[in-house]
Every structure is written in structure tokens, then in C-alpha cells.
Amino acid sequence: MLDFFNSTQSIHAIIIVGSMALFFIGFYGIATQKNLVKVLVSFDIMESALFLFFIGLHYKVGLVAPIVDDKTKTFTGMVDPVPQAMILTTIVIGLAILALGLSFGIEYYKLTGRNDISKMNELRD
């Protein structure tokens, strides 16, 4: 039974289902939530779903993390390192954007006392 869960396919399936669920939670969040913080959080949830999805799909049972030290002689049996590098970068960027967004939000809240994005409509003709 547990072996079943330990196979690559089932792990991938679980990850796909899980990340999709997460993605749609985020999707639901940005589609329904009007609070700026919640929207930003929803974005992050969506991004996290993507990261999970990507990293998860590159994981295969039996492979190890691509950490190279002095003892490593062969480079086989490791997962592909590129996705992890990419995801790391993306996480950093996401963080930066989140921070920027929150700082905007705070400043905006200080000025107006609002954080409802659907009511940000002073920029209009």
C-alpha cells in the first residue's frame, strides 16, 4: 500500500492534484477577494502552487538532491538541478514583488484608509 504511494507516478499525481488545488485556491482568491493583502496572498498561493508543481514533477523516487560535495564522484542519481535553481530565483522575485506590493499597500492605506482594490478608481477620466 505504502509502496504505491512511494512510486513516482503516484507522487506526481498527488503533487499535480495538490498543486492544482492550491492553484485554484489562489485563483479563487484573486477572483473574489478585494482586499489588497488577500489578493497579494492569493498571488503567492498561486505562485507556490506553481513551484510545488514544477519541483514535484522533477522529483523521481530514488534520486537524491543535486548537492555536490567532495565525496561525490558521479553525477548520476540526482534530480535535475535547473528547476530548483529557477524556482529559487522565482521565489526571490516573488518575494520582492510581494514586499513592494505590501509597501505600496501600506502607503496607500496610510493616505486613504482603504485597501479594497475594487474601490481604487481615482484614476479615471
Added chain:
Amino acid sequence: MSLGYYFLLPVIFSFLTPYFKKLGSFTLRGSSILLSFILFVQSIAYTTMKLPQISQFSIKPPLGIAFVLDGYSLLFLLIFTFSAVIVSFYMLWYFKVNPKRDEARFYVFFNMLIAGSIGMILSCDIFNLYIFFEIVGICSYTLSAYNKDKLGLESGIKYLIIGSIASIFIVFAIMLIYLQIGTVNLGLIAQRFHEIDPKISVLIVLMLFIGFGTKAELFPMNFWAPDIYQGSISSVNGLFSSVVAKAYLFVFFHLFYLFGLSSKYMLFVMVIGAITFLVSEFTALNQTNVKRLFAYSTLGQLGILFMALSTNSSETVSGALFHLTSHSISKLLIFLALGILIHHLKSTKISIFGDFKSRFLTIIFAIGFLSILGIPPFSGFVGKILILKGFALSHNYSAIAFILLVSIVEAVYFFRLTAMMLDKKGTKRVVHVGFINYILLCVLAALIVIFGLFPSLLIHYTDLAANALINPTDYLKFALGVGL
């Protein structure tokens, strides 16, 4: 000089900015001008070299990261660096008349914006592309919120939210590509793109389309764009219009032709472009805010460019690139002049065009408007007629009719502004342009006229660019590292 400096120098400058600031604003401004000047001169230097050029970092592509400069990116490089020079000179005036503004913040993000934009057009690695995309994004969010007032912050937040959506789509697309092909090198992706399962490939294309289309202000995804223009200062508007939008457009069509999508999606992009053009020009008619008005005009022109660039014929594409160049110059001209106007009249209502008195500005605006409308002997005319000629050669008469008909709508509001400027009634306030702006606007106007009278100066480069865009074999060779 390695192509990497295009990114590196501005980044170094940005990091050094706090230090420069301590040295005094003169150093800050001067070094920024110097920097953009160096980049521009270097870009001009590239026009004499054999293209494509490549700069690789540590590992040879396709495994390593590299910058590739072909004819297509050279044109954009010239436009971007030139805009950077003009804007950094313009900021001298801006900070002189607005002494309390935070200069360092502007210069940091301005230079990072230029760096990111140049990185986007030079990068031959889709993930790097994404990183530069985000750099440009962050810089532009910050720049649009440069006015830390309600409007500025609102535009910053809006831009940020939209940018986040676009980046999610792009990240998703890149991940799917990597899952399918296992590489992020543009050359390899281009080679193997047709191997992808068609359904996934549609998904990828759509995600890229939505991602870059949103940023490049295509129709159903561009409802945010006028807000951003309205909320930010006019020099930033000029940058958005002539650099940022153009950079996204560059990537859009770069991928479009690299991935060989032109045969399948040409009509789709053309229709979307046409709708963008139509909707924006019609919407612009009803605007009372100048910045929004010119934002719509920019959207409309992007629509034409999308129509013309997707045709897969080197004639039309060359014309479109000519039009793009001319549009960048004209919009820069208009936004900079507009900044002067807004500063003096303290309003962004359309009525300011009827309230100022300056023969110089009137002429400058008139040249800009006529050029955008494609009226000889200004540069816009050559671009427009080349586009029309290209459509005619492919017997696409409906596109010709469409462009010309909508252009009349466009003429309505441009000439309404002109008429307001020329109107003698009402009280007029004298507007002093200032020496630097005088020179800058003269240079831009002169370029418009020169490219209108001697278009062969520019057509050489647009032809090069068009060929590089449509037949990216040379580019692929370099991107794959074969030629090294």
C-alpha cells in the same frame, strides 16, 4: 565591450546611487547622463559591426547564459539607449523645477529599467528573459508610483497586480516548456518547439500570449494601461510608451517568430491588434485627461504594430519597425513636451492645450501629432506607407481600409488638440520651455523630420531588423552556440 555591460553598468550605477547621492546631485545626474550616453554610443558602435554578436557568461550556450545581439535587437537597443539619453537629460530640468523630489530613487529605478529592458531584448535564455521581465516590472511599478500620492500609489498597485498575473502566466509557460523540452535556451526551444504535444503547445502559446500581451497592452488585457499612464510623471510615461511597451512587444514577436508561430497565429494576432487599434482610438475620443489620451494613442499605435508585425512579410515588418521607431521618438517628444506643459499649468485636463502660449511648443506638438498620424514629410508617413505597401503587396486590402479608417478617428482627437493650441480665444499663459528642453525637443523634432525626408537612413536598420526577425537562422546559430 561585452554585451553584458549593457546590463552590468546600469546595475552597478544603481547600486552606487546612494554613494553618488552623498557626493551631490550633480554627480548623480551627471553620472546617469554619462552612463546612458556611454550605452548609446556603444549601441551606435554596434551598427558598424558584423551582426549577430554574442557575449557568453562562463559556459557556452545552449547550456550557459548568453546575450545575443542581432539586427532586430540592435534597432531596439538604439531606441532604448537613445530614449535613456533623452530622458536623463530631461530629468535635469525636471529636478531643477521640482527640487524636493527624491532623485536617487528615480535614478536607481530608471537605470534598472533601462538595464532590464536591454536585458530582455538581448537575452537568449527564456528564464533570464523572465528575470529581466520582472526587473523591468518592478522598476516600472516603482516608477509609476514615483509620485507617492494617491494616484501614483494606485497606479503602482494596479500595475503590480497586473504584472503579477502576467508573471504567473509566464512562469507557468516557462515551466511547461522546461517540462516538455528540458531546456530554457531560446535556440533549443525554437528548434524543438514543434515536437511538443499540440495541446500543451497551445497552452504554452496562450500563456505566453497572455503574459506578454498583458504587458504589451493588447486589447482585452489593457484596461489597466491608461491608469498607469495617468498616475505617473510624464517622463516615465515617455519611457513606458517608447521603451517598456516596446520591449514587451519585442519579446512578443521575437518568440512569435522564433517558435514558428507566425503561420498558425498570424490572423489571430492581427485581429487582436486591429481590435486594440480600433477600441483604443475610439476610446481616446472621449478622454478629457491628456495623459490618458496619449496612453490610448500609444495603445492604438501598438495595435497597428501588432497588425503589421505579425504579417511574416519582411516588407511590412520593416515598415512596422520604421513606424515603431518613429512612434517611439514622437511619443517621447509628446510626453516630454507634455511634462513641461503640465508643470506650468498644473493640470492634466485636456484644456491645457488651449491655455498655453508658446510657439515653440505648438510647433513641437504639431510635428509630433502629424508624425504619429503619418502625414508627410514626417517620419510617421514613411512608416505608415511602408506598412500599407506591405499589406498591399500581400493583397490584404481589408487591413489597409481598416488602418486608414481608424486613422481618421485618430486624427479627430489629435487635430482637436492642435486646433485648441491654435485657437486664439481665451486667456493664454506663456510657457517657458527652458534651454535643455529646447535642445532636447529640437533634437527629437529634427529626427522626426530627418527620418521623414531621408528615410533611407533608418530603413537600412529596419530592413536588417525585419530580416533578422523573420529569418532567425543566424540568431539561432548564435543562440545555440554553433557559430562560436
Added chain:
Amino acid sequence: MNSIFLLLNILPILFLYQFGGDLHVSFSLTKDFTLSLIQTPLGTFFAYLSLISFLLVTVSQKSKKLSCNYYALQLLLSFAMLIIVLAGDFITFFIGWEIMTWSSYFIISKSNNIDIKSLQKYILFSLASAFSLIAAIVISYSFANSFDFATISASFKSMPFDIQLTLIILFSLSFFTKAGVIGLHYWVVDTYSKAPDLFSSILSAVMSKMGIYGLFLIYGNIVGYQELKIMFGTILNGTDFGYTLAWIGVATSIIATFKAITQDEVKRLLAYSSIAQLGYIIAVIGFGTTYGVAGALYHTLIHTIIKLLLFINVAAIIAQTGKNRFSELGGLIYRTPVSFVMLLIGIIGLAGMPPLGGFASKFMMYNAAINTKFALILIGMLFSGAASFLYCYKLVYGIYLGHPTSKGLETQKEVPLSYLIPQIILALLLVLTGAFPGAFVKVINPILTQFSLKALPYDGVGIMDSAVGNFNGLFIMSAFVAFFVLILLLISRIKSKAKNNINRFDISYCGEVPSKDTSLHYGFGFGTELHRIKFVNAILKRSTATFYDALALQTKRSSELLSRMYYGNIHNTMIIILLFFSALFFIGVNS
């Protein structure tokens, strides 16, 4: 300033004269576009016409304090027109056309009574005209692979019929707009009436002629009259094409004539009259016969002379009195007698009365209609000519005759000499063209040869000869003068003392005594009768303004509707992007 630009205006004339019909310059714009200037007889005719008009108008501008850039723009305009008429390919033509458009736009904007709406009308119609032109140009390029007139003309025959038809319609629409064919004339009246007064003369006399030149270029040079005949077939003794065009022209002329009569503003009347007169030209331009072309060319010349004369005259009066309505003018004949005589000569020419040149051109056009047996066209032209007497009379009565209707007119002085000199020259030209109609034959014959048409017979300088009757302009002129003098002498010998300079208010008025407060000027009542005539009222009550205003309104409404999408709710924008993606995805995956 004036003298400098006067010299600059003379220069191109000398330049053109120097080349003497042999100008051929080309200059490569890009690898695809070569700009070329080629002098054809037709182009030369129009070039001299426009250059001399500009010269005369510049002379009359001496008494106006005009700025340097006004003159510069005007010079640019004349330069653009020179480019148009000398162009050897369509890109050159189009560049000239557009420079003409915007330079004239900026000149018009310098007027004191211009408003934004009129400016918008002008530029939008001009641009519509230009865009229609460029559409036609690029379509013909797509078949000929060249912008050269000769190449396009050669490859025209091999184009499919629908393309040929589209091209002809597009070109015609463009030039019709410039000439102000009815339906496309919405801009004409406002622009002419609100432009600077002297510039109106250029607009009416020269710029509208560029439309005529374009029509000649298309029908005569590019398509060719022979080809038109083959394309469209024949009706009566002419072509179907000519007949259709003739109806357009005649309708223009009749409608504009009736509209002209009911105008209160002087320049509006002249504008409508200009439309009507160009209607005549358009009526005969498509005939493709010797007399059709000759008549159109002759009327082009005559109309240029007359409209310059009338507009300069009216401009002088407006400048002098500051009034521009018939209901504000009147009774100026004793104050400005020379102007009166000039206007009189002008309107006699405009009405097409025999001793002056106006008749010769009309006669030639009538001949063309007889040759082709287009009886209804001929009747239409005659009819509109008869109706035009009314506005001719209104023009002269409203300004010069009757009683002054506002203060200050009683003490008016004669207009400055700078206005009078061009008028006198033009009036002399009108008299000369009337007395020597045959002289024009020599000017026209090379153009007819250019269109490969039969040349006109030449029987002497005073005689206008045609297959269906001729007349001796010199005889009629001299007989008119002789009888006039004779009767004048006889009458002045009769001893019944004519009491001169009787008080103007001493009129038969039912025993009542009219005074200065009595409304005695009939200027504003003019033309009201026409509203009671059913046929004429049907014309007068309709207006293209309704259509264009509705168009503008609908555009505005659709613009409002569309701009509602952009009332930046970022939440909705996000949802739209996501929905758009989903929609595209489902379409994309399923197809």
C-alpha cells in the same frame, strides 16, 4: 515682408518658365520610393494657374499686417501645389497633397473667426480625402509594383475589373472631397467662410482646382479616356462613366446653387457658388471628348479668375467695413465704386454672360454635352446657370446696392490699392478671355494631345469654333461696347433733366417717408421665396450636416460606450484577463 514674399512667389514662375516644359527631376527617397517631377502640359497649365493666383493674392495681402510664418506657410502651400501638379509618381503627388493639407490647415487656423469645429471639419475631410487617395495608391501599387504614373497607367488595363472600379471610386472620392462634390462638401462652406478672408480666395480658386487636376490625372492620364470607354461602355454618344459623373456634377451644381441663394454670409454664398461651379467642371470632365476636356479646362481657368476676383473683392470689403453679412452691408456703391465695378465684372463672368469669359467656358461645356447628346445634363447645367443669376444678384445687391444697413457704411472709403490692383488685373483677364476666346485653344491643344484627343480647331483669336455652332467673342464684345456707348450718348442728349445725387431715401413708399431706421435693404429677405417652392424646398431643407452630425454623435456615443471598459477597476480587469485566457484556452484546445 510682403515684398520679400512677393519676390519669392515670382521665383517659381520664372523657374517654371526657364524650364519651358522640359522639367524632369528625380530623387531617390528610399530604395522603393523615387520621387520624380515631370512637367506635362496639364501640369504646366495648373502650375501657372496656381502660381499666378498666389502672386496676385500676395499682392493683395500687402495691406494686411501678416506675420512671417503666415507668408512662409503660404509659400509652402504654393510649393506643395507645385509638387502636386509636377509630380511624376504617386508618392510625390501624395507628399505634395498632404503638405498642402496641413499647411493650409495652419493658415486657416490663423483666422480670427475660426472655431475648432470648422477646423476639425476641414482637416478630417482633407484627411479622409488623403487616406482615400493613399488607399488607391497602395492598391494600384500592389498590381503595378511601382508608384510611377506611367507604370501604373500601363498596368491598369491588366487589373481585374473590380479593382479598376475600386481604384476609380477611391481616387474620385478623394478628389471629389477636395473639389467639394455635394455630399462631401460639408467642410467646404464652413472652411471657406471662416478662413482668413484673402486665403479663402486661394482655397476656392486654387486648392479646389487640385481636386480637378487629380481627376484629370486619373481619368486622362492614369486610366485614360479610351480605357474608360472600354471599361464602362457607352450611352447615347458618350460613355456610361461620363454620364454618371455628369449627373454627380449637375446635381452638385444645382443643389449648391440653391443653397447659395439662401445664405446670409457673403463668403458662404461664394463657397456654395464655388461648389456649384466645380460641379460644372466635374459634369464634363468624364465625357472624354475634346470639348468635354476643353470645357473643363477652360472653366477651371475662368473659375479661378472669377473666384480670385470675387474673394479678394469681398475680403477687401470685409476688411474695410468689418461686416460679413448681407444683412449688415449694403449701399456701398457710391463709397467704393471701383470695387463695385470689379465685383460686377466678376458676377457677370460668374453668371456666364456673353461679353465676358464666363460664357466662352460655359459654351464649350454645353458643346460637349451636345456632342454626346446628354440633353438632360445640358438642361441641368443651363438650369443651374439660370438659378445662379439669383445669387449673383444677391451678391452685388447685398453688398453694394440698396441702403446701408449698419452704421459706418455711409462714411466708408474706397478699399486700398493693393486690393484693387489684383482685381483690376483679373477683371482685365476676364474681359480678354471674353473677347478672345480663341486664344485659349492654343493653350488647351497640347493638353488634348496629351490625353490623345482630337485638337480643337482654331479660327482666329476672337472666335470660338465648334462643330455645333460658333461665336465671335470679339464681335459680341465690341458690339456690346458700341451699342452701350451709342445708347448712352443718345440718352444723355435727351433734355429730360436727370437729377443726380437725389437723396437715397426719396423713394416711392406709398406716400410714407422712410428714414434711416426703416428697413429698406432686402438683403436678408432674399431667397425666402425659394422655401415656398416645393422642389427647391426639398433641396434646401435637406442638409448633409444632419448625416455628418449624426455620424459624429454616434462615434462619440460608441466612444463613450467603449471608454466605460476603461474605468479602471483592477479587479474586473484581472477577471477579464483570466476569462479571456480561459476562453482562448478552450477554443485553442478544442480546435
Added chain:
Amino acid sequence: MIFQIILLIMLAYVVGFIYFGLYRNILARIQGRYGPTIYQSFYDSIKLFSKKNTVNYGWMFYLGPIIMATGAVLTLILVPVFSDSDFLRSATSQGNLFVLLYLMVLGPLGNALAVGTGGNPFGVMGVVRGLTRLIGLELPFYIAVVGLIIAANSSDIVHIIDMQKTGGLNIINHPLLFIAAMISMVGFFGESPFDIPGAPQEVYSGPRTEFSGKFLALLMSQGSLFAFAKLVLIIDLFLGGADSLWMLVLKTLAIFVTIIFIGVVYGRYKVEQAVDFLMKIPTLIALLGLARVIWFG
């Protein structure tokens, strides 16, 4: 040539005045009156010429009637009087039908200038009515003339006369055109129902309101010359001209009397009614005639 022209003018003057006398007599007889002598128009004209003074509003007022008279004389000398002989038609080869059509309007326009100079609003009203009526009057007449021109393929009157010698009279060939032209002629002669411009009940005597003495006399004289010219033109166009003085008198008289008979039995149309009428029935008749010329002629 000059002698002939003078002779022609004298002939027209005499014949025209006698015709007008005749007209007044016929009119009187129709109304059950005795009527003036046949020379009454001479008396009137000589009396008017011998008035002691004449009101004059300025030089244009003075020249207007003279222009009108000039127009009448020019019209007269361009119309060929006799069909066979060249006598009295030395000048006709210098013009054609179109010249005549326009010369016929030149005079009234000249007069209208004088009226305008006079400044009497009634006079100008009369002129405007006249010009408005002209729109309607000219239409059937033009159609008729154009029909004849197209039929003869020439605008030369002599040629039209010559055509009738061989091909039969135009009144028989083109009766519809003749009817239309005659209806117009009624108006050109200022007869009812088209006599609105000078309606004395409304606008004094219309354009002539301010003319007195020698100007009025001149207007009357040119009126008779002009009437003669118009009559000769009609018989040239439709009745094949006249080959002798008797035929000339007979034919012109026939036309003239017809016009009078039409004139006396009708009331006066308002100007818009007149134009409406002229644009309907006579125009329709003329168009039918024209259609016949173009498709069957």
C-alpha cells in the same frame, strides 16, 4: 452691315410698338372696351422722353436701363430675321443660340442693378420675384431649345432654319417642345399667369417702380425691340423663319396673339405657384418632347 443693323432696329422698334398697341386694343376688346389707338405706345414713349425731369439715383441707376437696351439690341441683331435672304442678318453668324439664351438675361440683370441702386425695396422684391420666376420659366424653354439643338445637332439658328426647309417645320416635328416653349414665352412676355414681378397690387410696379421719364421710355422701347426679337426667335426655331416681310408679320403676329390670348384668360400665379407649375406641366411636356427627339428623332 451698320446700315442693316440700323434698319433692323428701326423695323423692330416700329413693329414692336405697333404690336403693343395692338395688344392693348385686343385686350380692350376682350374686356368689352374700345381701347386706345394703335399708336398709343408711341405717344406714351414720346411723352416720357419729353418729361421735364427724371429722377436718378446715381450712375448705376443711369446705366442700368442702357445695359438692358444694349442687351435687347444685341439679341435683336443676332437673330436672323429672314430665312432665305441674308438681308437684315449680317451679324447672326457671330453668335449662336446659347449666346442668345444668355443675352436674353443680360438685360434684365443690368436693369436689376439699376433697381438695386434705386434702393426701393419694392423694386428689388420685383427683381427677386422676376429672377425666381426665371428659374421656372427657363426650364421648359431650355428643354425645348436643347431638344431642337440636339435634333439639328447645331446651335446655329440659321442651320436650324435650314433644317426646317428640308425636314418640315419644327412645330410639326416637335409639337411638344413648341407647346413648352410657348408656355415659357407667355412668361417671357410678362403675361398672366406669370406676371408676378410687376404686380401693382403688391409691389407698386415691381422693378420699374422708380423709373420715370426717359428711363421708363428707354425701358419701354427696349421692351418692344426685345419682344420683336423673341417673336422672331420663336418663329425661327419652330416655324421655319419668314421668307418675306408679310410672312414675318403674319407669323410673329400669330405667335403674339396666341400669347395674348393665353395671357388674358388667366389669373396671376404667386411666384412659387408659377415656378411649381412651370416645373411640372410644361417641363413634363418638354421632357416628353425631348425624349422623342433623343430616341426617335
Added chain:
Amino acid sequence: MESGFHGSDLDSSLKCKLEESGMANTHAIMEKAVNWFRSRSIFVVAYGTGCGAIEMPPTFTSRYDAERMGVVGVATPRQADLIILSGYLAYKTLRRVIRTYEQMQRPKYVITLGSCPINGGMYWDSYNTIKKLDDYIPVDVYVTGCMPRPESVIEGFVLLQERIKNGEKAGWQKYDENLKFYKDNQKRVLGGHIDPSYETDWYNLENGGVA
């Protein structure tokens, strides 16, 4: 503005001229002929002032037909030789009558109908009618009767024609010669209500009538 018209001046100067050229005799013959023509052609402006207005239509229409004698009605005073005043004249009417009379061109004649213009008739003590028209404008022929029948009117015409034919001195000459007399009379009854006369400025008669 040119000086006002004085008929007598003109006549005398004309005569002088003619006599100098030795053509006085011819002139006399011509004068006679012209007078005959004048008598044969009389244009009438019929001013229906009083009850006599009703008598004029029969005079000019089928029954009595004045046209056979060359007497025709015209619409404007400019063309008229004769003005018929048919009955009493209120002051208000007189104003218009004087103006109409002055607008007529010389030679011009006046015929009055009925007794009111002679001595006031039945309005002899009315406060607003004039009693003796001849004081205001010169009358050539009085046709008496209250009202005169058209036959009498025609009789009046014949009488006038005779006088014209014989070249007798007519009312208009008297009017020109005694302008001051007539103007003073007119001024007396009309007072401040008199309109300016454009032909003769009688307010400044002593200055030669320069308007």
C-alpha cells in the same frame, strides 16, 4: 447735395440757350408737338382720398374706358403725370398727398373731384380736414359734384387735355414759382408733423433750399 430743382430756372436757361442758337422757332413747333403727345398720353395715379374713390374704377374700366383717350392708371407717382384726388383731405392725408405730388415728375397735373377740395364742402367746419386744397398744392382742374359721375370725370380729363395741348401754364409751374407760399401753407396746417421733403428742403428755403 445739389441744389433743389427750380423749374422756372431750368426753363429760362433752356430758352436762352435755344434762342442763342436761333432755334426758338423750331423749339416752339416742337413744344407744340410734344404738348400734343402729352395730352394724348396721361398716366394717372388715382389717390382715393374721399368718397370719390368709388367713381374711379368705372372711369377706367369697360363702361367708360378712359384708356381710349390715352389715360391710363399707373402704380407709382414716379411714372404718373396726373394725380386725381377724389374728395375731402384730412390733414393726415394731405401729408401723403404732398409727398406723392412732389415725387411726380414734371410736367404734372392735379385733378380733384367733388366740392370738398374746393371749399371744404360738407366738412366746412371740420377740425381735421383742409378747406381749400389749392392753398397746399396747385389744382389744375376741379371736377364738381358730390360726387361727380364718371362722365364728369372724363369731362375733366378732356378739359385737362385741352389745356395741355394749348400749352397753358399749369399748376406745377405755379408750385415751382410760389414754392414758399405753398410750403408755408403746408407748414401751417401740418405743423411739426410734416415730413422732410427730400426734393426741396423747405425748412431752409431762404438758403436756396439746400437740404
